[in-house]
Amino acid sequence: MKQFLKVKDLVKKFPINNGKEELTVFKNINFTINKGEFVSIIGHSGCGKSTVLNNLAGLDMPTEGKISMLDKPITGPSLDRGVIFQNHSLLPWLSAFKNITMAIHCKFKDMPKEKAEERAIRFLEMVGLKDAMNKKPSELSGGMKQRVGIARAFSIAPSLLLMDEPFGALDALTRGKLQDQLVEICDKTQQTTFMITHDIDEAILLSDKILLMSNGPEARVAKEIIVDIPKPRSRASIIKHPAYYEVRNYLVDFLVEGSETVRQKLLDGNLNDESFPIQVNPYQEKINSKKLQTA
Amino acid sequence: MTEKRKAILLSISLLIGFIIIGELVTGNGKRGGENLTEYQQLMGMGEPQAHVPGPLEVFKLGFKELSHPFYDNGPNDKGIGTQLFYSIARVLAGFSLAVLFALPIGFLIGMSPLFYKALQPYIQILKPVSPLAWMPLALFIIKDSIMSSVFVIFICSIWPMLINTAFGVMSVKKDWLNVGKTLEMGNFKTAFKVILPAALPTIFTGMRISMGISWLVIVAAEMLVGGTGIGYYVWNEWNNLDLSSVVFSILMIGIVGMFLDTIIAYFSTFFVYQE
Numbered sequence: 001m002k003q004f005l006k007v008k009d010l011v012k013k014f015p016i017n018n019g020k021e022e023l024t025v026f027k028n029i030n031f032t033i034n035k036g037e038f039v040s041i042i043g044h045s046g047c048g049k050s051t052v053l054n055n056l057a058g059l060d061m062p063t064e065g066k067i068s069m070l071d072k073p074i075t076g077p078s079l080d081r082g083v084i085f086q087n088h089s090l091l092p093w094l095s096a097f098k099n100i101t102m103a104i105h106c107k108f109k110d111m112p113k114e115k116a117e118e119r120a121i122r123f124l125e126m127v128g129l130k131d132a133m134n135k136k137p138s139e140l141s142g143g144m145k146q147r148v149g150i151a152r153a154f155s156i157a158p159s160l161l162l163m164d165e166p167f168g169a170l171d172a173l174t175r176g177k178l179q180d181q182l183v184e185i186c187d188k189t190q191q192t193t194f195m196i197t198h199d200i201d202e203a204i205l206l207s208d209k210i211l212l213m214s215n216g217p218e219a220r221v222a223k224e225i226i227v228d229i230p231k232p233r234s235r236a237s238i239i240k241h242p243a244y245y246e247v248r249n250y251l252v253d254f255l256v257e258g259s260e261t262v263r264q265k266l267l268d269g270n271l272n273d274e275s276f277p278i279q280v281n282p283y284q285e286k287i288n289s290k291k292l293q294t295a
Numbered sequence: 296m297t298e299k300r301k302a303i304l305l306s307i308s309l310l311i312g313f314i315i316i317g318e319l320v321t322g323n324g325k326r327g328g329e330n331l332t333e334y335q336q337l338m339g340m341g342e343p344q345a346h347v348p349g350p351l352e353v354f355k356l357g358f359k360e361l362s363h364p365f366y367d368n369g370p371n372d373k374g375i376g377t378q379l380f381y382s383i384a385r386v387l388a389g390f391s392l393a394v395l396f397a398l399p400i401g402f403l404i405g406m407s408p409l410f411y412k413a414l415q416p417y418i419q420i421l422k423p424v425s426p427l428a429w430m431p432l433a434l435f436i437i438k439d440s441i442m443s444s445v446f447v448i449f450i451c452s453i454w455p456m457l458i459n460t461a462f463g464v465m466s467v468k469k470d471w472l473n474v475g476k477t478l479e480m481g482n483f484k485t486a487f488k489v490i491l492p493a494a495l496p497t498i499f500t501g502m503r504i505s506m507g508i509s510w511l512v513i514v515a516a517e518m519l520v521g522g523t524g525i526g527y528y529v530w531n532e533w534n535n536l537d538l539s540s541v542v543f544s545i546l547m548i549g550i551v552g553m554f555l556d557t558i559i560a561y562f563s564t565f566f567v568y569q570e
Contacts, residue, residue, distance in 0.1 A: 057477060058476075058477075059473055059476060059477070076476075077473075077476040077477045077479060078477075078479060079477070079478060079479050081477070082477070083473070083477045085470055085473070085474075087470065089470040089471065089473065089474050091471055091474065091489065091492070091493075092568045092569060092570050093492045093493070093495075093566070093568035094492075102478075102488065103478055106478040106479060106480060107478070136568065136569070137570075138568070138569035138570060156478075
């Protein structure tokens with residue numbers, strides 16, 4: 001498989017105490033995303049997940065390290081990388097429809113007006129908001145706003161979609177519905193996606209692999225978890241798959257204990273981060289260990 | 296009864312009460328009796344004395360003035376409408392000129408921390424100066440009293456708009472700017488598609504404040520330079536000891552001021568957004 005996005009030895013330092021000192025938020029971050037893959041990143045607050053995403057988006061530059069997409073280095077924001085922000089970030093003076101047509105006009109500069117409007121309506125239909133197209137964001141509910149944000153991001157057909165806790169601010173019921181919608185859209189479009197989330201179940205439902213970050217400062221992407229569950233998935237059926245609990249338990253263990261243990265061990269010099277992230281397939285390990293027992 | 300109707304009723308009662316009390320405490324200026332000597336008549340004793348007019352007297356005068364608002368019988372006798380027209384024209388000229396300067400400079404200050412820091416001391420020093428203090432300098436340089444009062448309006452209305460524009464531009468949400476960045480908008484496009492619409496409500500607030508101040512200042516400026524305008528009219532009637540006209544002009548100044556504010560408020564409704 002082709003390495004679509006490659007992140008190599010990423011380091012981010014912030015000046016603190018009026019620039020007298022430096023805080024290393026994360027270092028030695030390495031991972032790759034293949035074309036069509038859905039990758040999530042989970043970690044405790046403050047480990048720098050959002051900074052990683054901003055680096056990928058080109059909104060912020062890493063202190064050291066390289067990010068390249070299709071072998072070209074990322075030097076700034078690009079229409080090739082769509083971003084769905086945590087708080088929807090729709091422009092409040094434009095209607096849902098106008099928010100999307102504006103994005104379409106930015107990406108497809110030569111597209112005639114009618115074509116662009118058709119396209120906008122098609123993507124509003126995709127998230128089920130055609131009837132509310134002329135409403136301003138203030139007239140829409142939180143979930144609807146986020147759906148417009150999703151439609152806007154997909155409408156410019158980005159090669160890579162970046163999502164920063166897309167459903168973090170929504171209630172559980174709305175979140176569930178939007179997750180189902182997103183699963184459907186991603187299956188249909190084979191969209192390459194990078195997502196930050198705090199929701200373990202959301203990560204398992206959507207991802208091909210999940211990156212686990214150790215606690216900051218000096219956080220690392222310590223593990224890369226393979227979610228070995230066939231697609232298409234749905235919220236209802238996924239919990240019946242045996243791999244689901246293996247992955248889920250692994251993630252919970254890591255977040256409760258592992259992320260801090262990794263940090264401590266790195267501090268004490270008892271752990272080498274050269275081979276990070278360590279790839280883990282919890283389901284396969286379980287099968288292997290069973291085989292060993294029976295043998 | 297709804298709250299609104301109660302408010303209307305209360306307003307009307309206050310007006311009636313005000314008229315009654317006004318009539319009771321003011322005189323009509325009549326003096327002496329019927330039998331004046333020829334000498335007394337020659338000295339103008341038959342004419343009413345200067346006095347603070349009662350409400351009805353002002354209304355009567357107002358009715359007369361407003362039925363022929365635009366006459367012009369020479370420098371000392373122009374209709375109230377003509378005088379107001381001069382004042383409004385000066386305010387609009389000075390105000391529009393100020394818009395042309397304040398918006399681009401405000402944008403620059405708002406977008407560039409360098410310009411913000413560099414221009415801040417000048418703004419802070421010039422802003423509190425009474426616009427009338429500029430009048431002698433303006434008269435000397437421009438050598439024209441009408442243009443000088445336009446300049447005074449310009450200088451007093453530029454600050455609130457400048458500061459509000461800069462503030463509006465500075466407080467554009469970072470998320471919206473990020474949307475512009477991820478859509479690869481250039482600086483120019485970001486300024487017009489993101490920053491300007493985001494800042495417009497704040498800019499309009501600045502415009503309303505500026506317009507209010509301009510209308511306050513024009514009266515004083517015209518009192519100073521004379522010739523035409525509502526400020527000159529007030530001062531001229533004071534010299535004529537015609538206090539009814541003075542009170543009537545106060546009323547008219549208030550009404551026009553309200554009207555100017557309402558116009559800008561109306562335009563701003565097209566650009567206000569809710570988050």
